[in-house]
Amino acid sequence: MSDDLEMLGEIVEEFVVEAEELVEKLDGDFVTLEKQPEDGELLNEVFRTAHTLKGMASFLGFEQITKLAHRMEDVLNKLRRGEMAISPGMMDVLLLGLDRLRTLVEEVKEHQKDVSDVSDVVEKLQGVLEDSTASEESSEAVVNEVEDDGAETIEAEPGEDASSGETEVREEASLQEGDGEPVVVQGSEEPVAELIQSAPEEEEEEDAGDTMDVDAFSEEMAEILQDFIVETEEIIEKLDQNLVALEGRPDDLDLLNEIFRSAHTIKGTSSFLGFTQMTRLTHRAEDVLNKLRKGELSVNADRMDALLEAADAIKMLLDRIKEQNLEKVDLSHVMAMLEGTMTEQGGAPVVLEEKTSEAEPEPEKPVDKEPAARGSAKKAPEKAKSSPPKMSGKSVTDQTVRVDVDRLDNLMNWVGELSLEKNRLNRITSLFEGAEDVEELSGQLNDVNAKMAFITTELQTAVMKTRMLPVGKVFGKFPRMVRDLARDAGKQIDLRISGEETELDKSVVEEIGDPLVHLIRNAVDHGIGTPADRAQAGKPEKGTVKLWAEHQGNHIVIAIEDDGKGMDPEVLKKKAIEKGVLNEADAERMSDRDAWNLIFAPGFSTAAKVTNVSGRGVGMDVVKTNVAKLNGIIDIDSELGAGTRITIKLPLTLAIVNGLLVKVSDETYIIPLVSVMETVRPQSEQMSTINGREVIRLRDQVLPLLRFDEVYDVPRNNGHMDIPYVVVVAVADKQIGLAVDDLMGQEEVVIKTLGKYLGDMQGIAGSAILGDGRVRLIVDVADLVRMGKEE
Amino acid sequence: MAKEMMGQVGTEDASDTGEDLLQLVSFKIGEEEFGVDILFVREINRMVEITRVPKSPEYVEGVINLRGKVIPIVSLRKRMGMPEKELDKDTRIVVVELEDQLIGFVVDAVSEVLRISRNITEPPPETASGVDAEYITGIAKMDERLLILLNLNRLLSFGEREVLKEAA
Structure with missing residues (x-):
């Protein structure tokens, strides 16, 4: 089976779906039109719809549809120009034409061609055209050959209406005709129709890998491809969210339609670009969705699983396209899942049984059954799910921003x-x-x-x-994630998202995804208990995880809040001692806050069992690293038995920094304001040394103190030792005090690198040119905090 | 590869008036006179305030604002292991472009733009006076004067930069 043929098959399918939509639209519009015959806007709309349908059909060589739509268009054109007035009789003819169109589209769907003869309706329409006082009888007035389109010349029966019996006969007759030489196809379009006719239906059999013609993959294609990737990514994201939403609102027809349209769009574009695997998959998914929206199937957990699985597979395919990896992927199990849900009983034999058993929440031992139940079936998509954020770091799409x-x-x-x-x-x-x-x-x-x-x-x-993107771009994938995690763990969790419209610099948005994934997984896995546990604690069985974002001055704050068990500082300390992260003496005087921050220590995990989602002690480390990279600050607040809230404070952008100017000896430096917690004039009793290291006591905290001039080798002409100011800075979960001579105010500066030659200087994040034209260096607070720890 | 070649004074690319002529910017450090290919030189500036960069290599004086760009400044004296000298009214910053990057060199004074014939250049002697021979592409003899032709790429070679970065 050649790709050409296959492609044509896809195009026809595409046509059918669109034609169906158009006919449906016409149907509604006609009815409205009858009520509002003066509505010029609507008339234009109807005209355009008919015109589109004619155009598409003519391109594909469906000449019956073309002929009929053309004639209807003529009538509508006269109407919209005011050359005729709408009469009930005319509407009847139009509606009759529409019904015939529907039949024809149905035929195309079944047999890849339109066969039933439409001359009778065409004549009626012609009659309407020639007699502006058209009525039912008009069809008798003219029994003429239809001039243009080179229409076939079957003599029309001047019937009052196309009785069903008559039509049937006609269809059969022309069907035979169609089997031989195509009836009348305009010139060059003939081959198309022919090809379509011979396109067999067993397209699924050959699961050829997505092909990309090397020649075709020129620059132009690359551009188109990039658009495709960006758009499809967006659609998939939306699809994911909508699918999860659908589970909660299975009767929401608008939502279903939207989902259907998403799948349809992906199918169309991927088919255009020749990504046959993706096309086939979306096509199959679309079939299921179509039945759902028509009410032929109902929304149930298995179907949702299959659809979500399909969404994952599309994602995976897209990722492979991004990497220009065009090897074929085994999609048989997803296809089978979709296939299996196509009947109302919904019995895809093997896969589904597994699925259904998993669908039953088994709170007792959710973890143990994990490996068996997930098995190989889930592995591939699982991988796909976790990989996109990482890959996005280098993919082609990163170089572009879509701007409003x-x-x-x-x-x-x-x-x-x-x-x-x-x-x-x-x-x-x-x-x-x-x-x-x-x-x-x-x-x-x-x-x-x-x-x-x-x-x-x-x-x-x-x-x-x-450069700003709404953070919702990242949030979008979480409903799905939480749903899956909760289901796997036998928990009931309601994820509430707000503030998704809050905007962040593109670079920040890209970096924040991974940390949030880990934090949410953590909340689901460790925070929220099983329904049984929760019931015992007197809480509603359904746990809540809140994820919100908001602007706070020049920063953005993202928080993850759960109403789960909360974190016990004593348990954390004990665990940390066991793991050798902490010694007993330190644990004694450790504040609750510091104890909570222990979760960020590398290799620390309190999960009694290591599940496949969290508990390996890597996740929180990633959170810390990424947030530090963005100069962000993490804050934990927890109450035992009531829940935990983790707050991340981030700069709005990485290109511009609001800085605090500090003076040290004769030099001035810039400290990013986002990292500054507070500035203090320390009293001598606040200063002391622990193990030979200088510290400053601040309320209940003891912070390491770094002398700026020592860290940065600032020359001092007078060796005075007093510390006039301490700037308390924080990165991720760590805070330190920074001793400086003076505070010079704040200024918003554009960050400039020091260039390749100087490279990454330790402790320096970059430079900026201040209002006076001087270059000042920007302090890398993350580096400083690290130094403070090592010292 | 082409860039490598251009980094050396004395290749064909160095002259726009024929392959036998070299166009050089000459400057002084102490008593020595040096020349660099004019194609690398972007501009010559008076001394401006230099912002020190902590923990940078010793011969990096710091960074300056060159019309909105932040560029590093290297002391040629320190780079070539010569004793430090007070800045004075003759001190200049020679801004060169190397591998798409602007870098400024502090020199004692800029003398002139010279056109010399390639014929009068000689390969570097085994031991050039006080200057590490590897930075030198040649010596030009003109009457009483001796001009040391510098290889800027060598002076700031990538290998060296990596090492220094690690040391920093």
């Missing part, structure tokens, strides 16, 4: 303003030469200056906004 046009307009607007002011500045400058009234001019200059300052700020914001 409004934002670009806004940007453009400010650039325009800027050049206006520049011109004004030029004018004033020229006036200065030989000017008498310098005072007047300096006033103007001040004005321009103020305006320029304002515009550049706005400009900066506008440019920054083009």
Whole structure:
């Protein structure tokens, strides 16, 4: 079976779906039209729909549909031009035409061609055209050959209506005709129709890998491909969310339709690009969805599993396309799952039995049955699920940002303003030469200056906004994740997400995904107990995990909150001592907060059992590392028996930093404000040394103290030892005090690298040019905190 | 490969007026006179305030703001192991472009732009006076003057940079 044929098969399928939609749309619109015959907008709409249908059918050589749609279009065209008025008789004819269209589309669906003859309706429509007072009788008026389209010349019976019996005969007759030479197909389109006819249906048999023609994979293709990847990723994400939502609202027809459309779009685009495996898979999923939305099947857990599995497989395929890995993937089990759900009994023999047993929550031993139940069937998609965030680090799509046009307009607007002011500045400058009234001019200059300052700020914001993405892009995958995790663990969990519209720089959004995955997994796995446990603790059986994001000044805060068991500082300490992370003496005087932070220690895990989701002690380490990389701060708050809240504070962007300027001897440095917890003027009794290391006591905390000048080898001409100011900085879960000479205020600066030559200097995150034109270095707080720990 | 070649004074690329002419920017450090291929030189600036970069190699003076760009400044004196000298009104920063990066060199004074014939250049002697021979591509003899032709890529070779970065 050649790919061409296969492709055509797909195109026809595509056509059928779209034609069905169009016919449905016409149906509704016609009815409305009858009630509102004066509605010009609606008339135009209807005309366009008919026109689209005609165009598509003609392209594929479905000439009966073309002919009929064409004639209907003619009538509609006259109507919308006001050359005719709508009458009930006319509507009847139109509706009759529509019914015939539906039949024809049905035929295409079944036999890949439209066979039933439509001359009778065409004539009626013709009659309507020629007699603006058209009525049912009009069809008798003209029994003429239909001129254009080179229509076949079967004499039409001037029947009042197309009685079913008559139609049937006709269909048969033309069916035979169709089997031989195609009836009348316009010129070059003939082969298409022919090919379609011969396209067999057993397309699923050959599971060829997705092919990409090397030649075709030129630059142009690469661009198209990239668009495809970006778009499909978005659709899949949405699909995932919608599918999970559907489980909660199985009767939501709008939702179902949306899901169907998503699948349909992926099918269409992937087929266009020749990714046959993806097309086939989405096609199968679409079949199931179609039956669901038509009410032929009902939404149940197995079907959802199959659909979600399919979504995962599509994701995996997409990832492979991203990597340009086009080897074929074994999709047979997903296909089988989908296939199995196609009957109302929903009995895909092997896979489903497994699934159904898993579907029953078994709170007693959720962990133990994990390996067996998941088996090989789930392995592949599982991998796919965890891989995307990592891969996205290098994929092609990372180089592009999709920007809202409004934002670009806004940007453009400010650039325009800027050049206006520049011109004004030029004018004033020229006036200065030989000017008498310098005072007047300096006033103007001040004005321009103020305006320029304002515009550049706005400009900066506008440019920054083009890099902003809603954090919902990351949140989107969590409902699905929580659903799966909860099901696997036999828990009931309600995930509530809010603030998903909060925006963050693209680079931050990309980095924050992994940490959130781990934190949510942690909340589900360790935080929320089994229904039985929860009932015993007097809580509702269904646990709640809240995930929210919000702006707080120049930062964004993301929090994960559960109403689970909470964390017991004593248990954590004990565990840490066991693992050798902590010694007993330190444990004694450790605050609760520090004890909670122990979960971030590498190799630390309190899970009694290591499940496949969390408990290996790697996850929290990842959280800490990634958040530190973003200069973020993690804060834990927990109450035993009531729940845990983990808050992550992040900078809005990595390109611009709001910095605190500090002076050390004769040098000035910038400390990112996002890392600054507070600044204090320490009293001497707050300072002390523990094991020869300087520390500062701050309320209930004891923080290591670093002297800025020592860390950065700042030359001192007078060796004075007092510490006027301490800046308390934090990264991820760690805090330290930083001794400086003076605080110089704050300034928003653009981060510049030190360049390849100097490379990554320890303790320096980059540099910035301040308002006075001087270069100042930006302190790498994460490095400092690390140094503070090692010292 | 091409870049490598261009890094050395004395290749054909070095001259736009024929293969026998070299165009050099000459400058002084102490009593020695040096020359670098003019193709590498972007601009020559007076001394500006340099921001020290902690923990950078000893011969890196720091960074400056060059019209909105932050570029590193290297002391040629320190790089070549010569004694330090007070900055004065003749001190200049020679900004060169190497491997798409701007780097500034602090020199005692910039003398002139020279056109010399390739014929008068000689390969470096075994031991050049005070300067590590590996940075030198040749010596040009002009009447009374002796011009040391510098290989900038060698001076800031990547290998060396890696080592220094690790040491830092």
